[in-house]
Every structure is written in structure tokens, then in C-alpha cells.
Ligand SMILES: [Zn+2]
């Protein structure tokens with residue numbers, strides 16, 4: 001099968017023919033139709049995350065069809081079913097974190113496209129227990145970015161509790177998805193972009209933000225919570241300064257530059273800084289229940305599998321008009337008919 005392989009960090013991925021994987025006990029063999037590219041992939045390629053499996057097939061927003069089912073796999077998937085494979089690939093189910101409902105923090109967790117092989121390939125295998133059924137409303141390309149930007153964004157959003165005045169720093173893919181849910185739930189949204197990025201600020205206002213400005217500005221109201229999706233450490237004290245008493249800054253990314261020091265007075269009055277790590281299967285179930293109700297819409301820009309380096313380069317350079325998605329295998333004829341219907345429906349709604 002074809003795969004885009006990372007031999008070592010800071011090198012381009014290599015298009016290579018590698019053996020098709022075989023499903024182990026409890027695993028599904030999945031024919032990959034689409035795989036979205038995540039900012040985390042950039043961090044892995046840049047060597048900013050420790051100890052990736054090498055050589056590595058990246059990709060943890062994988063949408064495909066079940067081709068074969070390994071021994072003893074749970075019966076929640078049948079051959080031919082559509083399946084979504086997320087970042088959380090496996091946990092031990094046994095450590096203190098797993099036993100307390102925090103499998104996202106599992107001591108021995110394995111992560112798709114990082115410590116186990118992911119979806120930048122014609123086929124992949126995944127533990128069936130961590131795979132999701134995906135809402136029918138979305139075609140394969142539309143649904144792919146929901147698998148990480150959506151899920152981990154949603155976990156970040158849930159960490160803001162009932163925040164009425166909600167700030168979002170960095171208005172990329174995750175922010176765009178989560179903003180739609182926040183507005184659906186009646187939150188007032190304050191969006192911060194790079195200073196002077198008027199186009200993105202205008203996008204945010206059009207989506208329904210009550211205010212959009214530069215990250216060097218203070219919001220017009222004190223915020224109950226702010227989510228930071230940009231990997232820029234100095235945004236943490238900046239966001240903290242805009243919080244109401246008891247407010248929280250939630251860092252939604254896996255990697256961030258160093259956070260500069262700030263006066264204790266900015267943290268005083270029970271303000272909180274926290275981060276979000278990974279996801280639980282519960283996050284996925286909750287998110288895929290609410291996303292089609294909103295409905296959360298995705299904007300995507302597609303690339304072929306062998307164009308993965310181009311997708312990564314353009315992502316890094318901020319030159320994309322939507323979430324990048326690799327179209328890996330063209331869908332089978334029966335699936336194409338269904339996708340055509342879906343895309344007609346969604347374009348009519350825009
Ligand atoms: Zn565990």
C-alpha cells in the first residue's frame with residue numbers, strides 16, 4: 001500500500017510502498033478514505049513532541065471503511081461500516097487515571113499517528129474500542145477535521161464550564177468548530193487574532209462573535225473563560241488579564257512556546273490556568289451527538305495523499321482556506337452517490 005512516511009523529524013515525508021497492515025486481536029483493518037491534517041502533525045514533524053514512533057505514518061483524523069475485523073474485536077463495527085479513528089488509540093484501562101474516568105491521561109496511552117501508525121496511508125489498523133461511528137450528515141472529507149480539531153476543541157470548550165462571556169485566542173480550525181457550538185449554546189463570543197488580521201476578525205464577526213480584535217487588545221467585557229488555540233505562550237498572561245474573578249484560561253494545544261512571567265495579582269481571585277490533554281471516548285460520543293444538531297459546519301481544503309508535504313507546508317505558513325484534508329482513496333461507487341447528495345445538501349445550506 002502507499003504511505004507517507006516520516007523517517008525522522010525535520011524531514012519531508014516520503015511516499016513509499018509499505019506492507020498492508022494486518023488487524024491484530026481487537027483491531028479493525030480500515031481502508032482510509034480521508035485523513036485530516038492537524039497542527040499536532042506539524043509539531044511531530046518539527047520534532048517538538050518527544051519520542052514519536054519512527055519511522056512514522058502520521059495522521060489522527062482518519063475516516064475510512066472497515067475492511068477486515070481482527071479476532072475478538074467488539075461487535076460494534078461490521079465489514080463495510082464507516083469508521084472514524086481519533087488521536088487516542090489505546091489505553092491500558094488499568095492505571096489510576098483510566099480507573100477514574102480520565103483515560104485521556106492514561107500512563108500508557110498510545111496515540112494514532114504519533115506512537116502508533118496513523119492514516120496518511122491507504123490502510124491502517126485501529127483498536128475497535130477507540131473508533132467512532134460518524135454522523136451520516138457529513139461526508140468523509142467534511143467529517144475528518146471533526147476528529148481532532150472538533151473533539152479536543154470540544155473538550156477545551158467543556159472546561160470553560162458555563163462561561164457566558166467566552167474568549168477564543170487563535171481562530172483556526174478548532175476555534176471555528178467550537179465557536180459554532182458556543183453560539184448554539186447562547187454564549188457571547190470574543191475572538192482574538194493576530195494584531196491587524198482584519199480578515200479573520202471579520203470572519204469571526206460574521207460567524208456571530210460579539211467582538212473580535214487583536215490579541216494585544218483587552219476585551220470590552222471581563223471574560224468568564226478564554227480558550228487559547230494558538231501555540232503562543234505569551235497569550236496566557238494576556239488572556240489572564242482579561243478574565244473576570246474566578247475565570248479560567250484553557251490552553252487547548254499539545255505544544256506551546258514558553259509562558260512569560262506575570263504578576264500574581266493577575267492570577268489572584270481564583271483565576272485558573274489549565275490545559276487540555278488528548279480526549280476520552282466520552283468526549284467523542286458527546287461531540288458527535290451535538291455536532292450534527294448545531295449543525296457544526298467544516299470548511300476544508302483537499303489534497304491528495306502524495307501531496308501531504310504541500311498540505312503541511314501550507315498549514316505551517318498559514319496559507320490555507322480551510323482545514324486541510326488528504327483524500328486518500330476515492331470512495332466506492334455506492335458511497336459516491338451518497339456523498340453527492342450530502343454535498344448538494346450542505347452547499348445549499350451555506
Ligand atoms: Zn491507563
Ligand SMILES: [Zn+2]
Pocket residue numbers: 038039040041060087148149
Ligand atoms: Zn490533532
